[in-house]
Amino acid sequence: xxxxxxxxxxxxxxxxxxxxxxxxxxKSEPQTVAADKETRKDxxxxxxxxxxxxxxxxMPVFAxxxxxxxxxxxxxxxxxxRLLGITSSTARPVPPSAYQATMELxxxxxxxxxxxxxxxxxxxxxxxxxxxxxxxxxxxxxRFRQDVPTLxxxxxxxxxxxxxxxxxxxxxxxxxxDGAAGQRDFAHFTGAAHKKLAEQLASDTGAQLTQRKSE
Numbered sequence: 100x101x102x103x104x105x106x107x108x109x110x111x112x113x114x115x116x117x118x119x120x121x122x123x124x125x126k127s128e129p130q131t132v133a134a135d136k137e138t139r140k141d142x143x144x145x146x147x148x149x150x151x152x153x154x155x156x157x158m159p160v161f162a163x164x165x166x167x168x169x170x171x172x173x174x175x176x177x178x179x180x181r182l183l184g185i186t187s188s189t190a191r192p193v194p195p196s197a198y199q200a201t202m203e204l205x206x207x208x209x210x211x212x213x214x215x216x217x218x219x220x221x222x223x224x225x226x227x228x229x230x231x232x233x234x235x236x237x238x239x240x241x242r243f244r245q246d247v248p249t250l251x252x253x254x255x256x257x258x259x260x261x262x263x264x265x266x267x268x269x270x271x272x273x274x275x276x277d278g279a280a281g282q283r284d285f286a287h288f289t290g291a292a293h294k295k296l297a298e299q300l301a302s303d304t305g306a307q308l309t310q311r312k313s314e
Contacts, residue, residue, distance in 0.1 A: 202247075272286050
């Protein structure tokens with residue numbers, strides 16, 4: 100996978116933000132499985148680290164370290180939001196650098212799909228825009244709804260806009276046992292909404308998928 104990413108990026112020098120976003124995955128040199136095993140076999144440090152890891156897993160505090168980290172993160176977020184008055188409805192502007200990287204990563208996906216002759220169907224996921232205050236800035240939403248379809252058209256890819264598909268009554272709010280109890284949930288909707296989305300997707304793409312299958 101790493102070699103494939105490197106090759107793809109070598110032919111996409113016009114997408115610097117995508118390259119920067121993927122840098123952590125590309126730092127180390129590619130290594131074959133056989134060479135990797137040989138390195139571990141001959142490394143005293145690696146063998147010692149493995150033994151320490153096995154020993155640490157027998158200690159409850161280490162064995163459950165991921166649970167502990169999650170609890171710390173949740174506690175931190177809870178008090179940060181409470182002290183600063185941050186709620187699920189607080190506006191969250193999309194940073195320009197993050198937006199540019201996202202658009203370039205989407206284009207990288209489209210280039211890869213085209214190189215492999217893979218059919219692609221994009222849809223813009225439903226958003227809860229009918230209530231105010233809203234975490235999504237209108238300017239960000241408008242830009243996204245314009246830029247993604249434009250990019251898809253350049254690559255001959257279907258892009259369906261479902262941003263307004265789900266009505267307000269099919270969205271959820273955070274339950275009483277949640278730390279954000281009583282706040283609107285802008286990420287999840289009900290089972291009926293999932294059904295509506297699936298039916299719409301099947302209706303809009305059924306002919307295209309059937310044609311592809313027959314080929």
